Amino acid sequence: MLASGTWGWGENLNKFLSLEEIKTSIGALVTKGISLKPREGNPPPRISEVPCGLINFIGLENPGIKDFKTKYLGVIKAYGVPVIVNLYGESIEDFVILAKELKGEVSGLELNISCPNVEKGGILFSESPKLVRELVTKVRKVWDDFLAVKLSPFGPVFEVAENCKKAGSDALVVANTYPALKVLNLNPLKILKGGLSGPAIKPITLRLVWELSQKLTLPIIGCGGIITGKDVLEYLFCGAKAVQIGTANLINPKSVSIIMKELENIHIG
Ligand SMILES: Cc1cc2nc3c(=O)[nH]c(=O)nc-3n(C[C@H](O)[C@H](O)[C@H](O)COP(=O)(O)O)c2cc1C
Numbered sequence: 001m002l003a004s005g006t007w008g009w010g011e012n013l014n015k016f017l018s019l020e021e022i023k024t025s026i027g028a029l030v031t032k033g034i035s036l037k038p039r040e041g042n043p044p045p046r047i048s049e050v051p052c053g054l055i056n057f058i059g060l061e062n063p064g065i066k067d068f069k070t071k072y073l074g075v076i077k078a079y080g081v082p083v084i085v086n087l088y089g090e091s092i093e094d095f096v097i098l099a100k101e102l103k104g105e106v107s108g109l110e111l112n113i114s115c116p117n118v119e120k121g122g123i124l125f126s127e128s129p130k131l132v133r134e135l136v137t138k139v140r141k142v143w144d145d146f147l148a149v150k151l152s153p154f155g156p157v158f159e160v161a162e163n164c165k166k167a168g169s170d171a172l173v174v175a176n177t178y179p180a181l182k183v184l185n186l187n188p189l190k191i192l193k194g195g196l197s198g199p200a201i202k203p204i205t206l207r208l209v210w211e212l213s214q215k216l217t218l219p220i221i222g223c224g225g226i227i228t229g230k231d232v233l234e235y236l237f238c239g240a241k242a243v244q245i246g247t248a249n250l251i252n253p254k255s256v257s258i259i260m261k262e263l264e265n266i267h268i269g
Contacts, residue, residue, distance in 0.1 A: 213239025
């Protein structure tokens with residue numbers, strides 16, 4: 001799958017990959033986080049490279065659910081690949097309304113719980129297993145199709161994961177980015193705080209996938225630092241049932257197709 005936020009809005013996908021390549025190498029397109037209202041995101045700089053990775057501070061820029069449905073969803077669906085919409089909400093009610101808006105329109109939902117619950121004083125959903133259980137239970141009531149929760153890699157991850165299972169989530173996406181900081185300039189000091197992704201996070205996320213798969217029976221979709229076919233196999237051998245590819249798309253938009261070819265030619269032994 002192509003991970004949320006790393007392949008634009010679908011308008012350029014066929015400029016880099018043929019329709020054949022898209023259909024044979026992409027299991028699902030996971031959209032950038034969609035919220036009820038449009039969000040402009042943060043002012044620049046909002047992305048910067050670090051050794052073996054990338055820090056992003058995009059701030060969940062998106063057109064909002066209405067424009068997403070009228071202007072973008074059609075383009076994405078035209079590729080003929082299952083579409084999973086990543087949802088961003090500031091309250092449980094936001095997520096429920098978003099899920100209702102998408103009923104019958106797409107193959108699945110991915111709940112991004114690495115966002116603040118404004119109603120509960122700005123606490124991140126991912127910091128409260130109880131809140132996550134309530135969130136998943138309420139979305140499950142209005143959504144019959146595939147439902148995944150995208151975990152934050154920090155906080156009470158195991159309790160959150162268990163509650164996702166109890167509340168009826170079909171799978172877990174493990175995981176989102178890690179809080180990080182880059183010094184852009186020493187004097188005057190200028191920093192970029194954001195989420196770290198790319199090969200730098202692979203060993204940490206891989207360990208999380210391993211630990212969670214030992215403890216839970218819920219299917220895990222591994223996501224973090226996958227660049228090569230061997231990275232995919234490592235995730236699958238450590239307990240993931242599927243994978244998502246993010247930052248690799250920003251390095252080379254043909255990455256998924258190259259990774260698939262590498263997988264076909266890998267010899268394990
Ligand atoms: C530029 C950028 C934007 C992202 N936007 C979102 C987003 O909107 N929602 C979300 O859940 N994850 C978002 N992510 C996180 C990725 O989907 C993925 O979980 C993370 O980057 C780790 O995978 P990777 O190392 O393969 O990139 C974003 C990542 C990047 C680099």
